[in-house]
Amino acid sequence: MNLDxxxxxxxxxxxxxxxxxxxxxxDLRAKQDSGEPLSKEDYLAWHKVLxxxxxxxxxxxxxxxxxxxxxxxxxxxxxxxxxxxxxxxxPFGVSMLAPVVYTFGTEEQKAKFLPGIYNGEVxxxxxxxxxxxxxxxxxxxxxxxxxxxxDGKEYYIVNGQKTWTTLGQFADWGFFLVxxxxxxxxxxxxxxxxxxxxxxxxxxxxxxxxEGGHEVNDVFLDNVKVPVENRIxxxxxxxxxxxxxxxxxxxxxxxxxxxxxxxxxxREMATTEMSDLGGPLLSDTFFxxxxxxxxxxxxxxxxxxxxxxxxxxxxxxxxxxxSILKIKGTEIQQRLQELALEAxxxxxxxxxxxxxxxxxxxxxxxxxxxxxxxxxxxxxxxGGSNEIQRNIIAKMVLGL
Amino acid sequence: xxxxxxxxxxxxxxxxxxxxxxxxxxxxxxxxxxSEAGWRPEVWKAFAEELGILGAxxxxxxxxxxxxxxxxxxxxEEFGKALVVEPYMGTVVIGGGFLKHSGHGAAADxxxxxxxxxxxxxxxxxxxQARYTWQDLKTTATKxxxxxxxxxxxxxxxxxxxxxxxxxxxxxxxxxxxxQGVSVFLVDKNAKGVTTRDYPTVDxxxxxxxxxxxxxxxxxxxxxxxxxxxxxxxxxxxxxxxxTCAEACGVLRRLQEGTVEYTRTRKQFGVxxxxxxxxxxxxxxxxxxxxxxxxxxxxxxIRLSEEAHARxxxxxxxxxxxxxxxxxxxxNAVQLHGGMAITDEMAxxxxxxxxxxxEGAFGSTDHHLARYEALSxxxxx
Numbered sequence: 001m002n003l004d005x006x007x008x009x010x011x012x013x014x015x016x017x018x019x020x021x022x023x024x025x026x027d028l029r030a031k032q033d034s035g036e037p038l039s040k041e042d043y044l045a046w047h048k049v050l051x052x053x054x055x056x057x058x059x060x061x062x063x064x065x066x067x068x069x070x071x072x073x074x075x076x077x078x079x080x081x082x083x084x085x086x087x088x089x090x091p092f093g094v095s096m097l098a099p100v101v102y103t104f105g106t107e108e109q110k111a112k113f114l115p116g117i118y119n120g121e122v123x124x125x126x127x128x129x130x131x132x133x134x135x136x137x138x139x140x141x142x143x144x145x146x147x148x149x150x151d152g153k154e155y156y157i158v159n160g161q162k163t164w165t166t167l168g169q170f171a172d173w174g175f176f177l178v179x180x181x182x183x184x185x186x187x188x189x190x191x192x193x194x195x196x197x198x199x200x201x202x203x204x205x206x207x208x209x210x211e212g213g214h215e216v217n218d219v220f221l222d223n224v225k226v227p228v229e230n231r232i233x234x235x236x237x238x239x240x241x242x243x244x245x246x247x248x249x250x251x252x253x254x255x256x257x258x259x260x261x262x263x264x265x266x267r268e269m270a271t272t273e274m275s276d277l278g279g280p281l282l283s284d285t286f287f288x289x290x291x292x293x294x295x296x297x298x299x300x301x302x303x304x305x306x307x308x309x310x311x312x313x314x315x316x317x318x319x320x321x322x323s324i325l326k327i328k329g330t331e332i333q334q335r336l337q338e339l340a341l342e343a344x345x346x347x348x349x350x351x352x353x354x355x356x357x358x359x360x361x362x363x364x365x366x367x368x369x370x371x372x373x374x375x376x377x378x379x380x381x382x383g384g385s386n387e388i389q390r391n392i393i394a395k396m397v398l399g400l
Numbered sequence: 401x402x403x404x405x406x407x408x409x410x411x412x413x414x415x416x417x418x419x420x421x422x423x424x425x426x427x428x429x430x431x432x433x434x435s436e437a438g439w440r441p442e443v444w445k446a447f448a449e450e451l452g453i454l455g456a457x458x459x460x461x462x463x464x465x466x467x468x469x470x471x472x473x474x475x476x477e478e479f480g481k482a483l484v485v486e487p488y489m490g491t492v493v494i495g496g497g498f499l500k501h502s503g504h505g506a507a508a509d510x511x512x513x514x515x516x517x518x519x520x521x522x523x524x525x526x527x528x529q530a531r532y533t534w535q536d537l538k539t540t541a542t543k544x545x546x547x548x549x550x551x552x553x554x555x556x557x558x559x560x561x562x563x564x565x566x567x568x569x570x571x572x573x574x575x576x577x578x579x580q581g582v583s584v585f586l587v588d589k590n591a592k593g594v595t596t597r598d599y600p601t602v603d604x605x606x607x608x609x610x611x612x613x614x615x616x617x618x619x620x621x622x623x624x625x626x627x628x629x630x631x632x633x634x635x636x637x638x639x640x641x642x643x644t645c646a647e648a649c650g651v652l653r654r655l656q657e658g659t660v661e662y663t664r665t666r667k668q669f670g671v672x673x674x675x676x677x678x679x680x681x682x683x684x685x686x687x688x689x690x691x692x693x694x695x696x697x698x699x700x701x702i703r704l705s706e707e708a709h710a711r712x713x714x715x716x717x718x719x720x721x722x723x724x725x726x727x728x729x730x731x732n733a734v735q736l737h738g739g740m741a742i743t744d745e746m747a748x749x750x751x752x753x754x755x756x757x758x759e760g761a762f763g764s765t766d767h768h769l770a771r772y773e774a775l776s777x778x779x780x781x
Contacts, residue, residue: 001402001403001470001701002702003699003703004401292769292772292777295776296721296769297721299696300695300721301692302695303695303699304691307694307695321691324687324691327688328692387681390684391677391680393687393688394684397687398687400663400674
């Protein structure tokens, strides 16, 4: 048992640090710093650099483009990305869909879809939740009926509504859960379909969130025609894919390295902001205690994640224990946002959404903290709410 | 980076676990802690002779198993699962720690006696006025010829009734709360002028109020440097805290698993109460606390070898997590067992009592939060 980094690990850290410093797109950095809204190209700029380097998907099997890194190397990689405040590679293709494709897809499907995901040529979005199917995802109603087309080929005709589709406004393709058998038990009649978002009958409508952002969307499907070969795995067995995807979605969700960076920022804020008694806010008995408790909680999460990674390297995929990472990781992210808003004091209030982020009202660190707080309430709701995660642990780990 | 145990460490765990399964059932323990002696010297003898575990953290040159903090962690976690009261902490972790780190002239001989089960140590550090400030000492050691004369009173010295030796902190200089002037002494418990008032503790251990009245000791009683012993005290204390965290992991595991088991068999409204979601979520939160505590115990144990600042920060962070977990898991284990948990005949209440005492052992949650803050924020705060 030890925490030592081998000379190879130290060299690896140096290598990735240098690579990020030399190759991170400068325009993107400028936009991130000024808080300007990002375009589709911005979102993909870093992804494309990493794709060229071969580092887009460290966790994939090596034969599909994974890096074969050790858990320690993956840990270093996420630390260095957080340290440099890089834009995260979007999870929809790389982390969510790809494991389903390489686990359950046919050889043709792997060849057709994985390269586009890897290279960032195809933007994917998720069609899971529906207005009436949130935590009870298996009650979803979007219907897919099988028909033979005029060309003699087999199609599904899809009708229904999906919601909370993150960044769907940019998407080229989407992965959807649809009901192909209305008569069987809820989980048994679902199929996993890949749908071209340019198909006739698809309409994407924005949902504006509390902080004024346009991140999520409603997606309406009206007689959308989908070739049967775009179904992953067997008909009516899409739930198996759905569950596997959610486990992968959870495992990266702890966000330890990013939260460590967030904690550094919070400490910087609390060193500059003044307390009621005149010293730095970080000398305030109560505020200091809250930061200390958060820091300790984050250390515990970090070591729980490291133990999980060590387990995964011995061949286990992400198990139901990853639900712990989701619960604690999101609680910590939200706590960070809470404390940043508290620390900002008066200047938490100005709403600069329509003024642009260079409006120079109040200290720059206060800019956006309220928005982050309001937007961040999503984290304990998405990816399976934290209450659903507790159900998963109760059933799968505790055997209740 | 590596979180795995060596084959030897896994064997050590199996050896301890299987001995305790055979010899440390709940009823046997309950009878022992109610007996006049309050412990079982034959168990201690078995630890020494049959299992050889009293040498777990000592080097092979000293006759030990060649281990260190991880071995202490393994032993203490298993002890936590069985609520072992025999004085491994005072003797092996703390006594052994002082002897190893101080380079005391008699260290090799005394460690040999520890390993053989013949020397038993208790650590007399706390004083009635001092709470968790280790250097707040009214006990004095005054130079007298070549030796010292010790006077003072020590509070709640765990394991003292069974001890052959006491390790005593005393002031050889400086003011009552100064960091400078702290010295550590090794005192024979039978020395003239040492009197003890022995009593049981709520969690089944034994302790003493120890009074030193003109106790004369030789210069060789001094462990570590005269007047500059505080860093040594802090180092050994941190090792003791890491081992306490490990013990807590064993206690918490029994509380968590015992609660899951009980709720599956207890029926109300015609169904096992484990089918109620409100109880399931509570048990998941208990499980998360346990997992976070294990993570912090690994972290703290590994970081014992780092320099004093990093070590202390890691240890206090771990103790905060453990303290919170002990309270949350302990109280909820009792709540979910219902009235049965507050009867003396059910094991769960005894685990709850130990968990509660661990919260305050070697510094409360608040104490360690404050220590962590001072170390993490430094001058900024």
